[in-house]
Amino acid sequence: MPPLPRPQLPLPPQLRRAVVVGAGSFGTAVAVLLARGGMRTTLQTRTRGQADALVEARENVAYLPGVELPRELRIEPAAHGLARAELVFLAVPSLGLGEVIAGLEQAGLTRRAALVSLAKGLVPPDGTPPTALLRARFGAARVACIGGPAHAQEMVREGAGLVAASSDEALASQLAAMFIRAGVVCEQSNDPVGVELAGAAKNAAALAAGATEAQGLNAAGAAAGHIFAEVWRYAERLGARPESMIGLAGTGDLVATALAPQSRNRRAGELLAQGVPASEIPGRIGQAVESLESVPLLARALAGAGIEAPVNDALRRLIAGELPLDEWVALVRATVPPPARWRERAGAGGLWERMRGWFGATRRDREP
Numbered sequence: 001m002p003p004l005p006r007p008q009l010p011l012p013p014q015l016r017r018a019v020v021v022g023a024g025s026f027g028t029a030v031a032v033l034l035a036r037g038g039m040r041t042t043l044q045t046r047t048r049g050q051a052d053a054l055v056e057a058r059e060n061v062a063y064l065p066g067v068e069l070p071r072e073l074r075i076e077p078a079a080h081g082l083a084r085a086e087l088v089f090l091a092v093p094s095l096g097l098g099e100v101i102a103g104l105e106q107a108g109l110t111r112r113a114a115l116v117s118l119a120k121g122l123v124p125p126d127g128t129p130p131t132a133l134l135r136a137r138f139g140a141a142r143v144a145c146i147g148g149p150a151h152a153q154e155m156v157r158e159g160a161g162l163v164a165a166s167s168d169e170a171l172a173s174q175l176a177a178m179f180i181r182a183g184v185v186c187e188q189s190n191d192p193v194g195v196e197l198a199g200a201a202k203n204a205a206a207l208a209a210g211a212t213e214a215q216g217l218n219a220a221g222a223a224a225g226h227i228f229a230e231v232w233r234y235a236e237r238l239g240a241r242p243e244s245m246i247g248l249a250g251t252g253d254l255v256a257t258a259l260a261p262q263s264r265n266r267r268a269g270e271l272l273a274q275g276v277p278a279s280e281i282p283g284r285i286g287q288a289v290e291s292l293e294s295v296p297l298l299a300r301a302l303a304g305a306g307i308e309a310p311v312n313d314a315l316r317r318l319i320a321g322e323l324p325l326d327e328w329v330a331l332v333r334a335t336v337p338p339p340a341r342w343r344e345r346a347g348a349g350g351l352w353e354r355m356r357g358w359f360g361a362t363r364r365d366r367e368p
Contacts, residue, residue, distance in 0.1 A: 016040060019085040021078060021100065023050060025063040025287075026118055027091025029152035032064075035073040037182030042074040042085075051077045063287070067156050083108035087116065089146075090130070094121030095293045097130055101137065114171055117145040120199035120253075121294035127301030129196040129238075131165075141168040144175055147195040147249035148187070149256030155184065163249045165189035165196075187248055194240030198250035200298055201231035203265045203291035206257040208315050208332075210269020215329045223332045224254065226311035231298065234307045265291045278319045295319055310335055 016039060020031040023045040031043040045051045054060055058069045069075070082088055088109065092100050097119055104115070115138060117130040134143040144166035154160065164175035164186050172188040179186035189195055205224035213220040232245050244250060257263050268281050268289040276284065278292050299316040302309040314331045317323035323331075 016086060017084055018042070018087040018089065019044060019082055020089040020091055021082075022091030022118075023054065023060060023063065023075075024091060024093075025060075025152040026150065027089070028060045028064045028069075029067070029150075029156050030089055030091060030118060030146075031073055032067060032070060032156050033182040033184060034178060035070040037178055039087075039178060040074075041072070042076060042080075043069075044076055044078040044080065046078060048077045048079075051075050064152055064156070067153070078107070081108035082113065083110065085109070085113050087114050089116045089118055091118040093288050093290060093293070094119040094123050094130060095288075095290075098123045098133065101130075101133055114142045114144065116175065117143075117196070119145075119290075120147070120196075120203055121290040122196075122200055122297040122301065124293075124297055126304065127294075127297035127299075129193050129200075131192040131196060135167075140166075141171070143192070144168070144171050145192045145196055146175070147189075147199050147253065149248060149253045151256060151260055160184050161248045161252060162186040163189050163195050163247070165192040165194075165244075165249075167192065189244065189249070191241050191244045193238050194235055194244030195249040197231055197235040197238070197240060198245050198247075199253060200294050201228050201245065202250060202254040202257055204231070204295050204298055204312065204315060205254055206263060206265040207269040207272075207289075207291040207295065208311070209258055210263075210266035211273045211315075211318060211325070212329055212332060213270070214273055215325075219329055219332050222335075223311065223315075224258070226332065226335055226337065227315070228254075229337055230302060230307060230309035230312050234302050234305055234309075237305055237307070264289045268292060272318060273325055275325075277321060292319055308338060 018034050018039045019042045020027050021044045023043055028043060031041050034041040054075045090097060090100060115134050117134065119130050122128060123130055123133055131143050131145050144164060146162055146164055148162040150160040150162055162179055162184055164172050166172040167190055176186040176188045205227040208223035208227050209220040212223045228245065235245065257265055264285050264287055267285055268291060271281050271284060281292060282288050296316045299312045302312055311332060314323055314328055318328045
């Protein structure tokens, strides 16, 4: 199927040369879209052999089969460096992202280049959101992330609903314009940590639902709901906003992951429920499963922040083989979330305080 027609938007004037580091399914798909949209794009692989294979086949047979790589897309090994890049997309698993970030300057990254994380996981050892690491090293104005429901095959054939998040409005706007030009809907957000934690939550929730579905749909739904609620309490403490969790980057991405027949995270949960050890699951699926690594990191981050998160921690123990499946299901069914934070009742003190504030504001409004 040919790609969808794309709106003829002008390229962002400041960013015209992009490098995508990592030639997995999502990295390859992003590189294809950028090239289609008119960006001078380079896709970097880990090794020379991988680069040569992609150049010869003009297709990523291992990770994005059936999608022709545009002739305008340059392919090279990561050893070529980043000296020419104005925009660097980091499409590597979050487990190794810290090492990649540490080597960016040595790879020739210049001060003018912006950095965009495509990871939907957390960085070890403490479960740090990728943009938090990038901001600490390079400054917030140069850092962004991409979230939202974006299955790679469908994204390059029919489109997707992405979220470009950065604390810098100009960068978020430029990223959104690039993807829209390539025929993909892209929302702008100024909440990168919220978008990243939404992505981590949806992976964990899909894994939890997959591990529970055979025991009942109610239990599977409860597992996913508990995961999201626990992660949200952590995200809120970090300053994230609820729309990041309930919008495209959170529940939108969760639905796409939960419904996808080829969802790695859901399938990993199903295999856990069948008694397959977590260490064997990536080999069974044929690709890395980010949630198997990110759930323990997420549980550690929640515990470190003092967040009550029994379901995330139980999922961690299920992955580690420390919690039998029946005990996991029983815990999911029996867990009661913390009580709601009720508004202050209109008792004497609360009511009079509010009235005093209202009358004070009214009096000030009347003063000349």
